Amino acid sequence: MTTRLPAVVVGEALVDVIVDRDGPSRSHPGGSPANVALGLGRLGHPVRLATRVGHDDFGHLLQRHLKDSGVELTAGSVVAAATSTATAVLDAAGAxxxxxxxxxxxxxxxxxxxxxxxxxHVHTGSIATALSPGAEQVLAALHAVRPSATVSYDPNVRPALLRSPGEERERVERLVALSDVVKASEEDLAWLHPGETPDRTAARWARSGPSLVVLTRGADGAEAYWRHGHRSIAPVPVQVVDTVGAGDAFMAGLVSRLLHAGLLGGGPGTEAETARAALRRATGTDRLPAILDEAVATAARAAALTCAREGADPPTTAELM
Structure with missing residues (x-):
């Protein structure tokens, strides 16, 4: 099933200023939620981004970049203020x-x-769910839309913007409990729960609300967790240029495949509950069904393709074939 109602991504759109040790800085459109929206657009989904960008040169750059991949900005997203930026300093390995x-x-x-x-479907995460006052707006919106849309979440924690892990955990786990699908990196979970292994945290999250939790491990692949089981996903070999946007491409690839399979998606009436129930059934045994195995593998390929080129540049459907 492919729904023609839009997927809505909620969160920051900003410009990544990328600084190499050996060269001049470069500017690329970015922001984790914006990257997920971009990835979904390139994979053929109608997608709308609910965000905040400035009416300035960086804002115009973001608008052109998103429009070129089929992403529509929610009306009112452009404001008379400066566009946010993130400066990414790359190490020798491209991280x-x-x-x-x-x-x-x-x-x-x-x-x-x-x-x-x-x-x-509604996706959110990263700074949008952590930084006030917008984080409170996003949480309220998720409560409002959940009856009619499925939800995915990527904490994508940015410690430089956050309080201590102990102060952040309750907020993150409220969002986990509201979600149908969660993706988190090994680094995210190690920071949030320093006294617990990332595997243990992901397995616990999969019993707390989401039907599927995926733990990404970079070059070591990924792990999928559901209420009754766990499955390792092999890494995709790649010559890394940089890792900017790789996790967001993974998220977009995963959501895309689940939307196509009818395991995410909603709309008027009971469609969201129909998809939510289908995803629950698919994760109701100790074996990961082939469609979920394929969805996570597709997500891993999307991340690998993004790592093979500069900046947050997720693949198209043709590139994933």
Whole structure:
């Protein structure tokens, strides 16, 4: 089943200023939720991004970039303010360390449209769910839309913007409990729960609300967890240029395959509960069904393709074939 109602992604769109040790800085459109929206658009899904960007050069860059991949901005997303930035300093292996200049709050028109507008699926995460006052707006919106849309979440924690892990855990786990699908990196869970292995945290999350939790391990592949089992996903070999946007491409690939399979998606009436029930049934045994195995493998390929080129540049459907 492929629904024609849009997937709605809620969260920050910003510009990544990428700094190499051996070269000049470069500017690329980014922001974790915006990257997920971009990935879904390139994979053929109608997608709308509920965000906040400035009416400035960086904002115009973001708008063109998203429009070129079929992403529609929710009306009211462009405001008379500076566009947020993230500076990514790359190490010798191409891994990024971030610092941020960001303001996050949903414009009132965007908040109203998010709650009132129809959506098949809603994805959020990262700074949008952590930085006040916007984080509280996003949480309220998820409560409002969950009866009619399925939900996915990627905490994608940014410690430089956060309080201590102990102060952040309750917020993150409220969002986990609201979600049908959660993706988190090994680094995310090690930071949030320093006294618990990432595997143990992911397995516990899979029993707390979501039907599927995927733990990404970078070059070591991924692990899928559900209420009754666990499955390792082999890594995809790749020559890494940088890792910017790889986790977001993984998220987009995973959501895309689950939407196509009818295991995510909603709309008027009971469609969200139909998809939610189908995903629950699919994760109701100790074996991961082939469709979920294939969805996670597709997500891993999407992440690998993104690692093979500079910046957050997720693949198209043709590239994933």
């Amino acid at each position: 990024a360390r971030y610092t941020f200049d960001i303001t996050w709050a949903l414009p009132k028109a965007v908040e109203a449209a998010l709650i009132e507008g129809p959506a098949a």
